[in-house]
Amino acid sequence: MSDGRLSTAAGQLARLGFRDVERSTAALERIGPHADVLMHLGSVAADPDQAAWYLADLADRVDERDAMLEAVASDEGTAMRLLGVLGASSALGDHLLRHPEHWRDLTDPTLGSTRPAAFHVRGRMLEAVGADPADETPVATLPDGEAVDVLRVQYRRLLLRLAARDLSHDVGVDDVAAELSDLAAATLEAALAIARARMGEAAESVRLAVVAMGKCGGHELNYVSDVDVIFVAEPAEGHDEVAALRAGTQLASHLMRICSDHTGEGTIWPVDAALRPEGKAGPLVRTLASHQGYYGRWAKTWEFQALLKARPVAGDLALGREYVEIVSPMVWTAAEREGFVTDVQSMRRRVIEHIPAAHADRQLKLGAGGLRDVEFAVQLLQMVHGRADVDVRWPTTLSALAHLTRGGYVGREDGAALDESYRFLRALEHRMQLAQLRRTHVVPTDEHALRCLGRAMGLRKDPADELERQWKRHKREVRRLHEKLFYRPLLAAVAKLPGDEVRLSPEAAQTRLAALGYEDPVAAMRHLEALTAGVSRTASIQRTLLPAMLEWFAESPNPDAGLLGFRRISDALGSTHWYLKTLRDEGQVAQRLATVLASSRFGTDLLQRAPEGVRMLGEDDGLVPLTREALDKEMDAAARRHDDPVEAITALRAIRRRELFRIAVADLVEDLDVADIGYALSDITSATLDAALTVATSAIEAERRAPLPTRMAIIAMGRFGGAELGFGSDADVMFVHDPLEGASSQEASRAAHEVVQELRRLLALPGTDPELAVDADLRPEGRSGPLVRTIESYAGYYAKWSAVWEAQALLRADPSIGDPDLRRRFRELIDPLRFPAQGIATDDVREVQRIKARVDAERLPRGADPATHLKLGRGGLADVEWTVQLLQMQHAGRVEGLRTTRTLDALEAAVEAELIGLADAQSLAAAWRMASGLRNAIVQVRGKGSDQLPRDTRERAAVAHIRGYAPGQSDKLVDDYLRVTRRARQVVERVFWG
Incomplete structure (x- = not known):
């Protein structure tokens, strides 16, 4: 260029990276004789157009405009720094337009080679507000309003110098973060000096230390971030504690406002004291003794994790060091505290839950493969191994990673890869935030923004596409290493692994396993050794699988059981061609398997009886319960393939076992509704009994060498009849038969009795599949009455002897098995009894209430807690079901919807008929659902049923986990249950007893 006119074509500007050629041409024309040189120098900026526009505007605002442009054009270092800042940060460009004289800071030739010392940065910040850096408690002398603005201007001025070094001189991301942290510390010191000036003599009554936490404390601050702090106060000599705490609180409050308030010069950043004891609910300032008492008694694991980075940065530094010396020993024993594992799991979930759904795949910080994955893994390794190894106690992530690698807790290749990826992600974070000095962690999708970001990262060829490619590569690497770091080294402790792997000592490996929640680390080590030892293909695949499996086990309630179960399943199936290949190639199968093994003794027992059930975990719709029709068809076919009744019943029980496993897994991983579980389990039981009745009938006919002289049906009763079975439920039934025409009644009864006995014998045979317990105690006259009756006998009994109970x-009686015509006739027989046209009489209502009162008084097991007994406790299943059943007996004669065996359906019908309010019905339904769900969860955890919420803390935590509660929330489960049942009990008091 010469004489203000372009000497190059617009095409050359485009080749140099300019996009808005017309506007940039106008800006370069304004620059004048030096435009050619500056155009070429500016072409390496993140956004050359933006650099040109800001430079032209800046030149117009600078005194001695031509001298400034001459100086920039004649010194390549100055030009690169200035244009680099203008092209990468509109926020700093705006700062230069407001304070054009600051461009001279970028002429400093030492910027490219010297990082300013922390004391130098502190001195410049204090001098700017008129405070003497040599004073122990410096006080600002500038007028208050002026000091606050000057603080902002000086902060931006020093930030400008740092950004210029960062963008133009290839400064390491760790050095940039450390310098940002030094600048923040100096800013806090200067703000404290202004706060002291505001308070005058009152400030002299307190020694106040400002302890940086988080990234500032770890010397790894971002360009834009809250600065996390904790305030510690002690009385100054001659002053009492009350006055000191009052003054300290005022000083701290002033400091926070001075930094965060918006003025004509903008703001700096928020000072966040939420990491203090008790968080925002706790006092802003505490003494050393108060801090020590809190951390010694009340602090959670995440609070000790935060203290990893505690560093005194402003105020009374000696007091701050005392604070760190007090809390540091607690940090390094936190892994031994009760609840460490659940706290760690909660922290991980908290990170995931804070990811905004709309930006999850673009999240640089919280998303999978993001910064948090690195930081969390490093901090967790530090907390586990830092007690015994002081060399890993570094507050800065990259330094801690280096020492973990040097100490053998992270493999050298893995450590180097993670270091590289973390540096890339932090550099990308810096460039994103520098653009507008805004706190952001969402990688943009706009092509222009991505292009500028890529160029700011030093990418020149296809910068937007290359940035996406590199970012995704580092994301994948971080996620892979995050999963591997904590778990893979455990395998290296027990097996010879190829390549560069961590070599943990057995003791260190056991420490890590204990931190993961394994109660018997020694046994866990034995299982790992058995699974991974040797050079076989099986051992090789296990070594690939186990890092992820161990992590999934650790996220579940019982990792010991998970690992033991995995070993047993692998012992049974490891030699098959499909088992390990399926787990390796289909991640969902492996994760589901880990969930079952570490959460459900019930599911694990079913799987160990028939390990090939693993296949089901990967099938399309593999966890959708089969319909009754499909079950009947499959069981009938299975029974027909065997002439021997024992073999036939074994085949039926195997199908039942498979379907129980299907539903148990669906309950664990698909969040199957508790009512749907009841329907599915009832269908399985009905299909099994239907097919078993056919097998038993055939067996008796073969023995008699004659067709059966009667027709038979089975009446489902209780929860079975209501299609509300749980995992631990027996099958309550009644047996009915109807002699064929011309058959002897006595002979027909004898034959029917033989069939029933054969049915029960076959179903109770010992075997690898779970027994189906058939209970006929609800028949007329109970155990003293005939096991099976004719339909006429039932009719005669009910006509003469039937009581209201x-x-x-019979409200729950469902004739669902056996001869269809006999089932229809039985239903016609009992409907008038259970659904009387005029409803039951007042005396019968009182009798139902009397029986219920007796049940409440006598049936609750000795020692059971009436508040948490799921069946007979206050607001439990019995309360809800008796209330619904009373409504049915009173009103089903005229309300057709009440003529159902299902509790929830009857409740819905009662609402429609306005027999009960919607809110009351919802309270009853909520209690019924919760109690039923907890019953199922207890069976899952224990492998057997119980109606009492577990008192054992580990069992209760496992039940809470299955019911969807986060780690450490088992008390919340109990509180929720008590609240739900209390509301239900209030409804029962009004509707049933009132």
């Missing part, structure tokens, strides 16, 4: 029991 038997009518109530």
